[in-house]
Amino acid sequence: MSDVRQRIQEIIDQNRVVLFMKGTKSFPQCGFSQRAVQILKSAGAEFVDVNVLKDPDIRQGIKEFSSWPTIPQVYIDGKFVGGSDILSEMQQSGELSQLLTPKN
Numbered sequence: 549m550s551d552v553r554q555r556i557q558e559i560i561d562q563n564r565v566v567l568f569m570k571g572t573k574s575f576p577q578c579g580f581s582q583r584a585v586q587i588l589k590s591a592g593a594e595f596v597d598v599n600v601l602k603d604p605d606i607r608q609g610i611k612e613f614s615s616w617p618t619i620p621q622v623y624i625d626g627k628f629v630g631g632s633d634i635l636s637e638m639q640q641s642g643e644l645s646q647l648l649t650p651k652n
Contacts, residue, residue: 552609560623565595565648568610569620573597584620584632587639593648595622624648 560566565588571577573585573595588595600607600619611617614628622629624647629635638644 552605553613556606556609556613559596559598560626563596564625565593566598566623567595567620568598568600568606568623570599570601572599577601578619580618580632581620584622584635587632587635587644588622591639591644591648 567573567581567584567588569576569578569581569584571581573589576582576585585597598606598610600610607619610619610621614621616628616631618631620631622631622635629638629647635644638647
């Protein structure tokens with residue numbers, strides 16, 4: 549499992565915003581993933597998508613990595629943010645746009 553954990557950590561470290569999701573940002577394959585994509589796009593975020601359906605090790609590994617049982621999962625600046633429900637709440641409160649504003 550440490551190899552998968554290392555792969556996940558590298559993806560998170562190399563990208564400011566990462567969405568682990570079912571499908572891709574151009575073709576989400578579940579409603580929650582689609583919602584997360586829409587929220588990130590509407591916030592103007594540039595993000596990397598990781599299709600967990602293509603890699604069963606990542607699909608299970610990301611749940612253990614974050615101690616969060618569901619997918620999608622969003623990471624911003626190396627930190628776990630949450631899934632589509634949390635993203636939605638953060639978007640409504642304005643917290644998401646603050647988090648996505650580049651730090652100088």
